[in-house]
Amino acid sequence: MGIENYFAAGIFFFLLGAVMSCVLSGKAQNYTYVLSAIGAVNLIIAGLYLSAGTLISVPSIPITPALEFSFQGDALSGFFVTVISILTLAVSIYSVGYTKNIGNQGLMGFLYNLFILSMYAVVLSGNIITFLISWETMSVVSYFLVTFDRDEKSAKAGLLYAVMTHIGTAFIIILFLALYKYTGHMDFSGMRAASAGIPKDLKTMIFIFSIIGFGTKAGIIPFHTWLPRAHPTAPSNISSLMSGVMIKTGIYGFIRINMDVLGHGPEWWGITIIVIGAVSSVIGVLYALMEHDIKKLLAYHSIENIGIILLGIGSSMMFGSNGMYTLSAIALIAGLYHTLNHAIFKGLLFLGAGSIMHATHTKNMEDMGGLIKPMPYTGLFFLIGSVSICALPPFNGFVSEWLTYQALLLGFNAPSITSKIISPLGGAALALTGALAAACFVKAFGISFLGVPRSPHAQDAKESSASMIVGMAILAVLCLMAGIFPGTVIGVISPSVIALTGSDGNISYNGLLSIGKTFSSLAPAAILISMLCIGAAIAVFIIAAGKRKTVYADSWDCGMPSLTSRMQYTATAFTKPIRLIFKRIYLPKRELSISYILKPLFVRSLRYSGEITPFFERYMYEPLTAFIRSAASKARMLQSGNLNLYLGYILITLMLLLIFGI
Amino acid sequence: MEYLQFLIIILFSPLLNGIIKKFKAYMQGRIGPGIFQPYFDLIRLFRKDMVVSVVASWIFKATPYIVMTSVIAASLIIPVITLKSPFGMIGDVIALIYILALGRFFMALAGLDTGTAFGGEGSSREMTVAVLVEPMMMLSIFTAAVSAGSTNIARIAETQNMLYSPSHILALAAFIVAVVAETGRIPVDNPDTHLELTMIHEGMLLEYSGRYLALMEWAHYIKQMLLFTITADIFFPAGISYTTEIYGLVLSTGVYILKMLCFAATMALIESSRAKIRFFQLPSLLGGAFVLALLSLVIHIMMGGK
Numbered sequence: 007m008g009i010e011n012y013f014a015a016g017i018f019f020f021l022l023g024a025v026m027s028c029v030l031s032g033k034a035q036n037y038t039y040v041l042s043a044i045g046a047v048n049l050i051i052a053g054l055y056l057s058a059g060t061l062i063s064v065p066s067i068p069i070t071p072a073l074e075f076s077f078q079g080d081a082l083s084g085f086f087v088t089v090i091s092i093l094t095l096a097v098s099i100y101s102v103g104y105t106k107n108i109g110n111q112g113l114m115g116f117l118y119n120l121f122i123l124s125m126y127a128v129v130l131s132g133n134i135i136t137f138l139i140s141w142e143t144m145s146v147v148s149y150f151l152v153t154f155d156r157d158e159k160s161a162k163a164g165l166l167y168a169v170m171t172h173i174g175t176a177f178i179i180i181l182f183l184a185l186y187k188y189t190g191h192m193d194f195s196g197m198r199a200a201s202a203g204i205p206k207d208l209k210t211m212i213f214i215f216s217i218i219g220f221g222t223k224a225g226i227i228p229f230h231t232w233l234p235r236a237h238p239t240a241p242s243n244i245s246s247l248m249s250g251v252m253i254k255t256g257i258y259g260f261i262r263i264n265m266d267v268l269g270h271g272p273e274w275w276g277i278t279i280i281v282i283g284a285v286s287s288v289i290g291v292l293y294a295l296m297e298h299d300i301k302k303l304l305a306y307h308s309i310e311n312i313g314i315i316l317l318g319i320g321s322s323m324m325f326g327s328n329g330m331y332t333l334s335a336i337a338l339i340a341g342l343y344h345t346l347n348h349a350i351f352k353g354l355l356f357l358g359a360g361s362i363m364h365a366t367h368t369k370n371m372e373d374m375g376g377l378i379k380p381m382p383y384t385g386l387f388f389l390i391g392s393v394s395i396c397a398l399p400p401f402n403g404f405v406s407e408w409l410t411y412q413a414l415l416l417g418f419n420a421p422s423i424t425s426k427i428i429s430p431l432g433g434a435a436l437a438l439t440g441a442l443a444a445a446c447f448v449k450a451f452g453i454s455f456l457g458v459p460r461s462p463h464a465q466d467a468k469e470s471s472a473s474m475i476v477g478m479a480i481l482a483v484l485c486l487m488a489g490i491f492p493g494t495v496i497g498v499i500s501p502s503v504i505a506l507t508g509s510d511g512n513i514s515y516n517g518l519l520s521i522g523k524t525f526s527s528l529a530p531a532a533i534l535i536s537m538l539c540i541g542a543a544i545a546v547f548i549i550a551a552g553k554r555k556t557v558y559a560d561s562w563d564c565g566m567p568s569l570t571s572r573m574q575y576t577a578t579a580f581t582k583p584i585r586l587i588f589k590r591i592y593l594p595k596r597e598l599s600i601s602y603i604l605k606p607l608f609v610r611s612l613r614y615s616g617e618i619t620p621f622f623e624r625y626m627y628e629p630l631t632a633f634i635r636s637a638a639s640k641a642r643m644l645q646s647g648n649l650n651l652y653l654g655y656i657l658i659t660l661m662l663l664l665i666f667g668i
Numbered sequence: 669m670e671y672l673q674f675l676i677i678i679l680f681s682p683l684l685n686g687i688i689k690k691f692k693a694y695m696q697g698r699i700g701p702g703i704f705q706p707y708f709d710l711i712r713l714f715r716k717d718m719v720v721s722v723v724a725s726w727i728f729k730a731t732p733y734i735v736m737t738s739v740i741a742a743s744l745i746i747p748v749i750t751l752k753s754p755f756g757m758i759g760d761v762i763a764l765i766y767i768l769a770l771g772r773f774f775m776a777l778a779g780l781d782t783g784t785a786f787g788g789e790g791s792s793r794e795m796t797v798a799v800l801v802e803p804m805m806m807l808s809i810f811t812a813a814v815s816a817g818s819t820n821i822a823r824i825a826e827t828q829n830m831l832y833s834p835s836h837i838l839a840l841a842a843f844i845v846a847v848v849a850e851t852g853r854i855p856v857d858n859p860d861t862h863l864e865l866t867m868i869h870e871g872m873l874l875e876y877s878g879r880y881l882a883l884m885e886w887a888h889y890i891k892q893m894l895l896f897t898i899t900a901d902i903f904f905p906a907g908i909s910y911t912t913e914i915y916g917l918v919l920s921t922g923v924y925i926l927k928m929l930c931f932a933a934t935m936a937l938i939e940s941s942r943a944k945i946r947f948f949q950l951p952s953l954l955g956g957a958f959v960l961a962l963l964s965l966v967i968h969i970m971m972g973g974k
Contacts, residue, residue, distance in 0.1 A: 376783075378725045389727075398770040399763060411762050411819070418814040426969050430810045431962075437806035438799065440766075444773055445795035452780030452791065458723055518757055526819045529758040533767070536744055536758070540737045548879060554717050561721040561782045561875060575780065575788020583796040587951050 009060055012052035016091075017126075019045030020119045027115020035111045039101040042119055046095035049126065053091050056084025059501040063132060075139075076193060078132030081501035082266070086129040086258050088498060089346050092484065093250045093353045094122050100357050100477025101243045103470065107364060108241055114154065121147045121247065128255045133193040134182040141178070141255075145171045148252060151244045152236045160239040167236035170229070174222030178259070181215040184208060185267065197267045209268055213275055216263045217282070224256030224312045227286040228622045233309060234293070238301035238369065242360025245301060249308040250353035254345055257315055265323065265338075265506050273420075276324025277428050280414075283320050284435035287313025291442040292591060295449070295584055296618050298577045299369045300359045303450055304352065307395060310439060311348040314410060315341050317432050321413040324425055326507060333416050335503050335511030336521060340409035342499045347402040347488055351394040354481035358388035361474055362454060365467040371577045373461040374454040380467045385455045387478040392447040394485040397440050400534035402488035405495075405519070408528055410436060412521055442584070449580045458571040490531040492519050578616070585618070593619035673748040674755070676924075677897060678740060681889035682706035684896070684928055691936035706889065710882050718878030721782040731778035732876070732883035738771030739890040746898055749920040750909040751822040760819040761809055764898070765802070768850075768891065772798060775884075779872035786864060790871020793947065797849055797856060797868065800954040805846040807961035808839040811968050812902050821898070825905035835971065838964035840903045844934075845957035847899060851892045853935060855945045855953065866944060896931040900924070 023041035030038060056062065056079045066076040079087070101118065105111055124147055127140035145168070153164035186192055188208060189200035204212075218229065225233040233253070237245045264271065290309030297303040318341025325334035361384040362377065363369055378385035394401035397408075414436065417429020459465040469475070488495055493515030500510050512522035520527035563569045585594055596616040603610050644655075686703035693700020720728065742764050744755040759767070772794065779791035809819075816824040849856040852869040862870055873884050901908070907923030909916035945953065 376723075376725075378727065385725075393770070393773065396769070396773060397766060398773055399759075399766055404763075404766055408762055408766075415810060415813055415819065423969065427966065430807065430814065430965055433810055434803045434807045434958075434962075438803040440769070441795075441799040441802040444769060445799055448773060448776040448780070448791060448795050452777050452788075456725060456727060456777060456781040457783035520757075525817075525823050526760050527757050528760065528763055532758040533741065533763065536755070537737050537741050540740045541733055544733055544736050544740075544883070548883075551714050551879065554715075554878060556718045556720055556878075558722050559719050561723055561784045562786070563784075569783060571783070573785055574783045575785055575792060580780075580788060580792045583792060583947065584799060586948060587796065587800070 009052055009055040009062060012048045012055070013062070016045045016048035016052060017123065019048065020123050024116045024119035024123075027119070028112045031112070035115065036102050036105055038115050039098045039105070039118075042101075042122065043095055043098035046091045046098060046122075049087055049091040050095065053084050053086075053088030054498065057081050057088055057498050057501060058084070059505075060084075066132075069135075073135050073192075074133070075136050076132035077127070077130045077136065078193070078195070079130050081505050082258070082261065083129045085342060085346075085499060085502050086254065087126060089254065089349045090122070090125050090129070090251045092346075093247065093349050093481075096353060096477045096480040096484075097243050097246050097250075097357065098477075099480065100246075100360075100474050103473035103477075104241075104243050104360055104364065106471075108154075110154075114241070117147055117151050117154075118244070121151060121244070121252075125247075125251060125255060129258050132195075134186065135192060137259075138175070138179065138182065141175060141259075144252065144255065145175065148240075148244075148248060151248075152240045154241055154244070155239065163232075163235040163239045167232045170222055170232040174219045174229070177215045177219035177222075181212045181219060181263070184212055184215075185263075194262065194267055198269075201268055204268070209271060212268065213264060213271055216260055217278075220256040220259040220263075221282075222256070224253050224260070225309045226282055226312055226316065227289050227309060228626055230286070230290070230309045231623055231627060234297070234302050234305040237305040237308070238299060242301070242356055242363065245305075246353045246356035246360070249305060249356055250349040253308060253312060254349065257312070257319070257341075257345060261319065261506070265319075265326070270327045271323065273324055273327045273422060273425065276320050276322070276327060277425055279316050279320030279323055280417075280428055280432045281320075283313045283316030283318075284432050285313070286310070286316065287439040288435050288442070289591070291439050291446060292584075292588060295442060295446045295581050296592065298371045300362065300371050300374075300450065300454065301356070301369055303371075303446070304355050304359060307355075307443070307446070308348075308352060310443065311344065311352065311395070314407065314436065314439065315344045315348065317341070317436060318344060318406075318410045318413055321410075321417055321429065321432070322507065324417065324420060324429075328420055328425075330419065331507050331509040332512050333413070333419065335507040335509040336409070336416065336513060337413035338503045338507055339496060339499055339511050339513060340406060340413045342502065343409055343492075343495060344403075344406035346495060346499075347394070347406045347485075350481050350484045350488060351391045351401075351403060354387060354391040354478055354485065355395065357474070357478050357481070358384055358391060361470040361478070362388075362467075364470055364474075366461075366463040368461070368463055371450065371453045374464045375457045375460040375571060375574065376455070377459075377464060377467055378455040381455075381469045383475045384470060384478065387475075387482045388455065389451055390482040390485055392451045394489070396444045396447050398444075400489050400530050400537065401485050403485075405489055405492045405528070405530055407436065407440065412526055445581075445584065449577055453575075453577045453580065457574045458569075460571045460574070490534050492528075492530060591621070593621065595619065671754055673750060673753065674740070674743040674746075676748050677743040677890055677893050681893040682710060682886065684893050684932060685889045687929070688932045688935050688939075691933055692940055695936055695940040706885075710886055713877075713882035713885070714879050716878040718880060720877075720880075721784075721875050723783040724781050724875070727774070728778050728781040728875070729880070731774045731781075732880040732887075734774045735771040736883045736887045736890075738767050738774075739887045739894060742767045743890060743894050743897075745821065746894065747822050747825060747901055747908065748897055749917055749924050750912055751825055752910070752912050753822060756820065756822045761813065761821050761824070761898070761902075762806075762819055764821070765805065765809075768894075769798070769802075771887065771891075775872050778876075782875040784875065786867075786871045786874045789864075790868055790874070793868040794872060797950065797954075800951060800958075801846050801849045804842055804954060804958040804961050805850075807958065807965060808842040808846065809902065811835055811839040811961070811964045814965075815968065821901055825901045825908060826910070828902070828905045833968075833971065835964040835968040836903065838960045838967065840899075842957040842961035842964065843899060843903065845954065845960075847895045848935070848938060849950075849954065850895055851935075852888070854939045855942045856950060858944050866947075893928070896928060897924075899931070900927045 027038040124144035131137035222229040294306030322337035397403040414433040776791035779787035909920035
């Protein structure tokens with residue numbers, strides 16, 4: 007079967023899923039997600055074909071003589087199709103069980119399939135019109151999914167999302183129009199061919215607009231404010247897709263414009279992206295640490311991981327503009343590898359969060375605790391996701407962060423002093439991010455799954471249904487697979503990297519992942535095997551030492567009557583040292599009000615409340631909105647509602663046009 | 669022999685801890701326990717029955733194995749007496765730090781697993797210290813790594829050409845602070861106390877007993893010797909054998925013992941002459957070390973290092 011057939015079959019199944027979920031009702035409705043899963047399998051195959059370098063282009067469909075729909079796929083599109091499909095497969099299986107508990111399942115199924123199709127359309131668009139229409143469809147459909155719960159909170163989050171994403175789209179439209187004006191082409195391949203003719207200043211403008219436009223979708227700081235609000239309000243299967251793959255379409259657009267269409271820019275572009283990546287990763291994870299809403303926490307981690315991806319992409323651009331194509335390829339492999347990894351483990355973590363919420367009916371970690379006992383599978387998979395996102399070996403996050411470290415260290419070979427200093431600092435930021443992420447996931451896993459249940463909800467939690475567990479299991483296994491078989495993953499990434507940088511990075515894999523340029527090497531599979539052997543040896547050692555009794559008793563309570571669940575460390579307490587150490591960033595506020603029976607010794611009640619200042623909202627967006635509001639209220643003077651006045655405006659406009667225009 | 673050099677760290681790490689304690693005792697005018705005391709402690713713990721909290725889940729029971737595995741896996745990677753380490757290729761210095769981080773991650777989880785305040789307190793502080801230490805540790809390693817053009821430990825040791833340059837000394841100073849923090853020693857943590865308000869590492873281990881505790885303690889000794897060894901490899905590689913020839917190995921072993929004794933004396937000196945500082949003053953100490961590491965890198969660039 008040819009690649010086109012797999013594409014056709016995949017799309018057919020998604021469309022069928024969309025239709026069937028509207029037509030069917032009752033239990034059968036849930037099983038329509040199986041159709042989406044089948045579609046995803048087809049598209050995984052198609053994506054792998056495509057990423058191996060097969061080019062496809064579908065005959066264009068003209069809308070008007072000047073505008074036409076055109077879809078085209080190259081290796082880069084293929085890689086993103088594969089990433090989207092892998093996550094879609096797992097999420098679709100998960101959705102069979104998960105959607106039983108949400109209202110309006112027909113609408114859910116319809117939007118779900120449409121959402122996935124729109125993401126495919128974005129990464130397969132051949133020209134700017136198709137791209138913009140797909141991009142808008144994706145934004146609008148995801149808006150409906152964010153506001154799916156129809157309460158005030160999701161309406162607010164949805165509005166913010168809609169506004170932010172359209173500001174981003176506006177910048178994308180401007181940059182596309184500029185590209186069209188100077189190249190005379192609407193399709194990406196034509197633009198690429200003619201991009202040499204674009205003036206330098208305009209290229210810079212396009213670069214900056216692409217940071218804002220695509221960066222808003224990807225959630226880089228400071229355009230991230232919608233992300234931690236919109237992602238958590240959507241149902242968890244959707245959050246998983248949004249955080250796992252939708253924000254990656256921003257990365258795709260960024261690479262497509264800045265590394266493919268425009269070619270190599272000046273060195274400072276790359277350095278700018280490294281700095282943005284470093285800032286996004288550190289600030290993203292810092293805010294994640296202070297979040298006790300488990301889905302918001304994960305959403306902030308998406309910002310962090312986009313930052314890590316940008317560290318790789320930025321280094322790649324920096325090397326590219328210095329003509330160091332081998333190094334550029336290594337850095338791009340790191341960035342794309344992390345793109346795939348983040349889709350897998352973040353998808354997994356959001357599905358895990360969905361299971362937790364399904365079982366406990368709360369998002370607040372302070373009301374959880376001890377969940378690993380009633381929910382052993384969810385606990386195990388959430389743990390695997392946590393270990394992966396913290397980049398701990400032998401799971402997948404480690405391999406891509408290792409590659410990113412290598413890319414940043416190689417920055418030392420760049421000619422300019424700035425890149426020599428910025429690159430290792432990016433490495434230090436990555437180390438800081440890694441350590442903060444570890445702290446954050448010790449908190450996220452430890453407070454939710456370990457200890458004693460902190461509320462009746464957590465006490466009565468039950469394990470999720472089989473399909474949800476299978477969905478998570480697929481991703482958990484992939485976390486390990488992508489961690490110990492880097493050769494396979496790099497094989498999928500390589501053709502796109504070769505197409506974009508002209509080199510394969512001289513990275514070889516024969517059980518040992520080695521970078522020819524540096525002699526640095528890593529054998530993740532060998533690390534896993536040696537760990538298993540060592541673990542077995544320790545177990546044998548312990549058994550050989552003879553059997554000893556184990557007595558089960560209460561935890562040490564300092565001689566108090568007994569420990570209660572409220573005496574455990576809370577998420578707030580856990581992160582307090584970090585809150586105090588980084589107080590310049592958090593600007594924490596605390597209020598303590600005490601009412602006394604008799605001052606100062608006899609206290610009746612204590613009320614403590616603390617919060618951190620949301621810096622970007624407070625100092626960037628609030629003044630901006632205030633300004634727009636005041637400008638709008640001034641502009642309102644023009645709108646009196648009087649018909650004669652409006653006719654007068656038309657008259658004045660016409661006269662002005664006649665005088666100046668012609 | 670080159671296959672077994674990691675056993676040196678595993679077997680002699682309790683001895684090294686005993687020696688540090690002895691040095692400390694001398695400096696403080698005490699006689700102190702014998703240098704083999706840590707072995708007796710471990711054997712005694714292995715013989716004891718265990719008490720496990722009813723609250724604890726499988727994480728609590730798996731953690732001693734995972735922590736021990738992580739430190740042994742890390743010691744496989746590093747060259748001890750010869751650079752020709754067959755396992756040296758499976759991971760570099762970044763892998764080593766992240767493998768150790770895996771152990772720390774689970775240790776912190778185990779602290780939270782028993783539902784006590786002490787465990788949570790220990791975990792919280794341990795992860796906070798790690799946040800401050802890791803970037804600084806990485807940055808000081810970067811200085812060495814960029815001059816070697818590789819993160820492979822054996823290669824860094826081979827091409828260590830910035831010996832006793834200013835940037836070398838600054839990076840070393842930062843790294844020693846990192847080692848002190850990572851091994852839980854004064855002025856960051858006090859290994860000899862179980863006082864609730866000050867403990868970090870011991871807080872996480874509070875619920876452990878018997879052989880689990882023995883594994884955790886032993887793993888901690890191994891981690892300590894591991895960090896000393898990596899400091900020696902990166903900053904003082906002189907004397908380490910490049911081959912597996914027997915005379916070279918004997919010489920290299922002698923030099924290695926000497927280096928470890930120097931580290932033990934330094935640690936004992938730092939511990940005896942400093943007081944533990946308040947937890948919230950740590951950022952200024954560790955932040956200072958970060959600046960040192962950064963300076964070392966900048967100087968390295970300014971001096972036109974490769």
